[in-house]
Amino acid sequence: MQETYDPAAVERAAQQYWQERRAFEVDESAARPKYYCLSMLPYPSGRLHMGHVRNYTIGDVLARYLRMQGYNVLQPMGWDAFGLPAENAAISNGVPPAQWTRQNIAHMRAQLKSLGFAIDWRRELATCDPQFYRWNQWLFLRMREQGLAYRRSGIVNWDPVDQTVLANEQVIDGRGWRTGAPVEKREIPMYYLAITRYAEELLRSLDGMPDWPERVRVMQANWIGRSEGCDIAFPYAPDTVRATGADGALRVFTTRPDTLFGVTFMAVAAEHPVALAAAQHDAALAAFIEECRRGSVTEAEAAIQEKQGMPTRLHVLHPFTGAPLEIWVANYVLMTYGEGAVMGVPAHDERDFEFAVRNALPVVTVVRSATGAYDEVRQPWIAAYADYGVTVNSREFSGLAFQQAVDAIAAALEKKGLGRKRVQYRLRDWGVSRQRYWGCPIPIIHCATCGEVPVPEEQLPVLLPEDLVPDGSGNPLAKSPAFYECRCPKCGQPARRETDTMDTFVDSSWYFMRYACPDAPAMVDERVGYWLPVDQYIGGIEHAILHLLYARFWTKVMRDFGMIGFDEPFTRLLTQGMVLNDIYSYQAEAGRKRYFNPADVDTRRGPDGTAVHEVTTPELGTVRVTHEGLGKMSKSSGNGVDPQGLVERLGADTARLFVMFASPPEQTLVWSDEGVQGAARFIRKLWNAVYAHVAAGTAPALEPRRLDAAQRQLRRLAHQTLAKATDDIGRRRNFNTAIAAIMELLNSIGRFSDTSPAARAVRHEALGIAIRVLAPITPHVCHALWQALGHSTALIDERWPAPDPAALEQDMQSLVVQVNGKLRGHISVPPGASESACTQVALADSHVQKFIAGKPVRRVIFVPGKLVNVVV
């Protein structure tokens, strides 16, 4: 054993050992129970960042811990290899995306390996591999056969910078999620997956997923957004039919059919067909519609902007009273929800109220407050107006409570053929077409005679050409005749291949199944039945809605196709927090703000005691920079820490220990170079402790019965620590407190100066426990130290130790003594001492007596093993 800890040598040796033994290659033949531990696959951006290190370290600690607990653990890794950054890199460097992506993968794979993750690399996959994405195409066609994938023209979110369509989920505050550019609306044909058919099940199943964070389930439930209500058809008035040739009725969805008699106007979205028809003969209205459609502002701004609208002079008739109701075009009605039209009930809907007041429309009260908050609705608006109550002023439907009114009105509407109860979801079908090159081709051929024709199964995969270089304008596939020119599979005439590619969320919706059977000649095989569902999934909270909802949907589709036998892909979910670091900036008088890495900032105390931050550069000299607080590590804030440099300087174990110790996995982690030094210091101390122990010669066998009190105490601490760490890691997933407990144990071992043979046996056992508990976290150094302790078997094949109940037994127990709830002393009693015995000892304590001070004892609270509280 080396006297000083050399992380590079230790890590090289351990990794080599694991690789030679193929230690992490697993199959389905093991007699042990399986455990599938999965971390979200990375996008191959070029370099590993600290968020990756945190994510994969958490996964690796769990995988290694469960392996030690006797599970057959699968931990795979792959690459989310399609996507925009590769195209952007191609535009700036002229390198084909395929080449850029594969180089990045090679580099990042090496970085991951240097961190010593227990990954079965035989199963590695990249989503840009045709043997992977061919199954996207295959399942897409099967979904198309079932009507689950379809093409329609729709209003889509258009990112003017990336020149592509964005899913609703990719629009954040009205801006593109990648570019931050304000999103425009465009109408183009594209493919959709009918996720809304699964809305109900996707929502319901959330209740049966107790091992997902509450927060994620709530976010998904809100996203699906189920509302119960009623479809109502308002027949067009005869003059409107004459004027526009409209046929039938204006349909709306409402959750408040009980307020139907309070309708005083109708409101439709600017894109609604009725609005467009009315605008044909009304220039002012056409201008208003154009203004709404441009929607210059973000959605967040739109939500608080004034309710504006214009009348169309078109009318519908109330389904029961036959009264004419004017149709307005209103900027607060969304074309994409419900029917794109609402019934205006100013008395009982805040938005309608605001609109009616602004446009001098009548307000008719049709619900009387059940709580007596109001009789008649008038300005200003109060929240109680929207509460459920008893109907009034509603003809034969008056005097009914909410649910009765809904039932009666829905039944009456249904009789007339003018409406029925319905459930409406906020969730919309998933638009998967992307006008991009670097993605999975959609396997469709467009033929002038036959229309839309699926690529025959034997012609799959539709290969993406890998030699194109995008130039920044539009989709290179659409400019590549070699790709799009083809023959119609049906009639053999020249035809055009679809040049849109699939959203990359398609790839990540099922990649975790392919890991189970990476070489299968089908999409999945029976090995998926062995490994899936994933027992533990680990990834960023930013995927709480998109990726996780799509993967759940895709899983249910494959289940319904009979391909797999489970309903949900991920049994347990852990969402790790972001990695934050200080942000420092320098703003020259003229010019752009510059950011500096915290590692380059010198901090000292100024004359008034406040911190002064300075940076020295050749061009600026020494300048004062501003501390802007904490922010996520990012290129734009210049506050990233390169994992590779850290591993080279201090070792993978130090990096792993720090990220696991600094905070619990779900919380944000604040980077601290001093904290990293502390982690390195701890590993050195552990190394030195083992070295000193080993240097003193072989320890004798432990004889638990022949220990003195101090020896028994250290042994008890070792086993208590083991019990706590097992609970912290296995049940609570609080790795930081498990590490803290081991630090305490090591501190106690350090203070324990007894060099007798019995003491050395105790120390040997305690160090062995510490090393095995730390093995999942700092596997390399523990591998070396385990050998140094004289074990002939490798640590990677060790089982997790169990605490010895005999070691945990206490000679005496310490109880807290309180007087009137305040801490006044400690007493020592035999374990299991009776209440009266403990009370007697407590009352005898002189310090306790001082506070009782002769006052009569009214009551004594006794909590066995914990405390005695004397109430006087």
Added chain:
RNA sequence: GCGAAAGUGGCGGAACUGGCAGACGCGCUGGACUUAGGAUCCAGUGGGGAAACCCGUGAGAGUUCGAGUCUCUCCUUUCGCACCA
């Protein structure tokens, strides 16, 4: 605006089931060793107080023998959704 979570030393955080607040680490202070220290080791480190003690978990109330933990009101922060009829 709606929904969720969270506010604890100089900092990251601990206190899991209502029972010793501040474990562990960082930083800081003093000391030892040293040619030197951004190395290592030892001691100290919530505030007030000479001490006895007192005070202390965003603010205020409440329940309880006992509250960081439970209840209510308010404040602040973060995250998610954002005119969803």
